[in-house]
Amino acid sequence: MTMAAAIESRAAEAAAWSKASRIAGVDIFSDLGQAETIWRSLEEREPLSTAYQRFDFLAAWQRQVGARENVQPFIVVARDVERRPLLLLPLGLRHEHGVRAATFMGGKHATFNMAVWDGEFAASVTANDLEALISGIGAHAQADVLALQQQPMRWRDVPNPMAALPRQASVNDCPLMTMPPGADPTALISNSMRRRLRGKERKLQTLAGYRYNVASTDGEITRLLDAFFRIKPLRMAEQKLPNVFAEAGVEDFIRGACLKPVAGGGRAIDIHALECEAEVIALFAGVADGNRFSMMFNTYTLSENSRHSPGLILMRNIIDHYAGQGYRALDLGIGSDEYKRLFCKGDEPIFDCFIPLTSRGRLAAAAMSGLNRAKHLVKHNPALLQMAQRLRSAFR
Numbered sequence: 001m002t003m004a005a006a007i008e009s010r011a012a013e014a015a016a017w018s019k020a021s022r023i024a025g026v027d028i029f030s031d032l033g034q035a036e037t038i039w040r041s042l043e044e045r046e047p048l049s050t051a052y053q054r055f056d057f058l059a060a061w062q063r064q065v066g067a068r069e070n071v072q073p074f075i076v077v078a079r080d081v082e083r084r085p086l087l088l089l090p091l092g093l094r095h096e097h098g099v100r101a102a103t104f105m106g107g108k109h110a111t112f113n114m115a116v117w118d119g120e121f122a123a124s125v126t127a128n129d130l131e132a133l134i135s136g137i138g139a140h141a142q143a144d145v146l147a148l149q150q151q152p153m154r155w156r157d158v159p160n161p162m163a164a165l166p167r168q169a170s171v172n173d174c175p176l177m178t179m180p181p182g183a184d185p186t187a188l189i190s191n192s193m194r195r196r197l198r199g200k201e202r203k204l205q206t207l208a209g210y211r212y213n214v215a216s217t218d219g220e221i222t223r224l225l226d227a228f229f230r231i232k233p234l235r236m237a238e239q240k241l242p243n244v245f246a247e248a249g250v251e252d253f254i255r256g257a258c259l260k261p262v263a264g265g266g267r268a269i270d271i272h273a274l275e276c277e278a279e280v281i282a283l284f285a286g287v288a289d290g291n292r293f294s295m296m297f298n299t300y301t302l303s304e305n306s307r308h309s310p311g312l313i314l315m316r317n318i319i320d321h322y323a324g325q326g327y328r329a330l331d332l333g334i335g336s337d338e339y340k341r342l343f344c345k346g347d348e349p350i351f352d353c354f355i356p357l358t359s360r361g362r363l364a365a366a367a368m369s370g371l372n373r374a375k376h377l378v379k380h381n382p383a384l385l386q387m388a389q390r391l392r393s394a395f396r
Contacts, residue, residue, distance in 0.1 A: 020131075020132070021129045021131070021132035022080050022129060023079070023080065023086060023129050023136065024079060026077070026133065026136025026137055027079065028140050028142065029075040030073050032059050032062060032075070035077065035088070036055060038088060039088055042116045042117075042118060044263075045118060046119055047118060048116075048118075048122040048156070048160075049115065049117060050113075050289065051288060051289040052106055052287060053113075054262060054268060056260045056262055056268045057106070057257055057268045057287065060253050060256040061105060061106050061257075062092065062105055063253075064250070065107065065248070066092055066105060066107070068248040068249045069094075070095070072092060073092055074091040074093040074143065075090055076091060077089075078133050086117075086121040087115045087116060087121065087133075088115060088116040089115045091104060091146075093142065099144050099361065099364040100144045101145050101147050101364065102143040103149070109250075110150070111294050111331065112152050114155065115161075117161065122158060123158065127164060129161075130164060134355060134357075138358075143357055145354065145355065145356050145358075145368070146354070147352075147353075148162065148352065148353040149170060150170050151163070151353070152349070156292075156328075162353060165355065168372065169351060169376055170351055170352050170372075170376070171376050172336075173334075173347045173348075174331050174333065174335075175331060175340040175341060175343075176347055176348040177319070177329065177343055178346065179327055179328050185320060188319055189316055189320075189343065197316050201313050204305060204313070207276035207305070208278070209278075211276075212317045213272070213274075213275055214321065215258075221258050221259055221267070221271060224271050224273050225258060225271070227280035228280075228283050228285075228297075229245065229251060231301065232245055233245065234302060258270075269287055270286060270293075271284075272284045272314060272317070274310050280301065281300065281305050281310045281314075282298070282311050282314040283300070284297075284314055284318060285297050291329065292327065294333065296333065311339065315332075330344075331348055354369045
């Protein structure tokens with residue numbers, strides 16, 4: 001095909017799309033640098049997305065983790081007829097079992113996955129827009145299936161446009177605390193819980209230099225992360241869990257993101273800690289965007305100070321900190337650990353989409369969907385979950 005014919009073909013394709021959709025074209029970038037300007041321009045326009053989709057967070061993940069896992073950036077940008085970006089899908093292409101699967105960048109380190117939506121466009125997305133998006137991705141013939149997992153149904157009280165695609169419930173739940181504006185602190189944490197935690201904290205307050213700290217300098221961040229990477233592997237071994245932080249590139253990713261300043265203040269990952277002169281007593285880290293704090297990882301001391309529930313005390317401080325800043329929600333990450341339910345009484349509804357783009361992708365999408373449905377069934381059936389845990393322990 002000649003260059004003129006190719007241009008004419010693309011123009012005709014854009015015209016056909018524009019009759020039914022605001023999406024007039026879809027570009028795919030395999031290089032973060034090529035997409036950075038578009039990505040940051042969307043971030044500056046108050047997009048509909050989570051803090052996990054910040055360029056600085058996902059660029060650090062791709063450099064340190066994704067590249068080591070042979071994930072190729074597959075960044076989808078949908079534009080209108082005037083070439084203005086309407087959304088950006090931060091995906092990575094994985095080649096597994098002969099199938100090319102496009103999944104969200106960030107892997108297991110991102111609790112929530114979304115497109116970075118232009119806010120105005122997100123509020124008016126139609127079925128034709130979504131059809132144009134999927135068709136545009138498929139036309140590039142680079143992926144067999146879109147495996148879009150752990151997407152929130154809503155964000156900042158705005159419906160996630162992707163929820164209009166064929167979907168199913170995600171495997172795990174995410175405990176959520178909503179924080180109404182001006183809420184009394186006792187509406188978030190009861191008086192009885194606060195009294196109990198104050199009683200425990202009195203023991204810690206006798207320690208020299210005891211304090212709650214939100215790390216703000218590079219030196220503080222590095223010192224706290226040094227403690228985390230020293231303590232966490234021992235805690236995970238104690239629980240007979242694999243040390244995911246020892247996987248290739250993960251420590252470099254976390255250190256880089258924790259040190260990376262973001263627009264509006266803070267870092268790509270913020271660190272909260274209880275400390276005394278002798279040690280780091282507890283540490284929680286997560287992402288914050290002015291509206292939601294979402295926890296990523298945590299640990300607590302191996303010393304006798306662990307008997308005084310430092311993790312719960314730190315959680316109380318974190319909740320009070322963000323409530324004081326007018327945040328509307330806080331979540332403690334995927335999973336149903338008992339301590340999470342002490343604070344989070346609800347759940348964030350999250351869903352998965354498995355969308356085939358080729359005939360090979362149809363088989364892969366059906367297999368992925370079936371496997372995730374089975375996992376969801378086990379996770380939400382106490383008897384099956386107990387059986388699965390016993391089998392896991394036996395194999396270990």
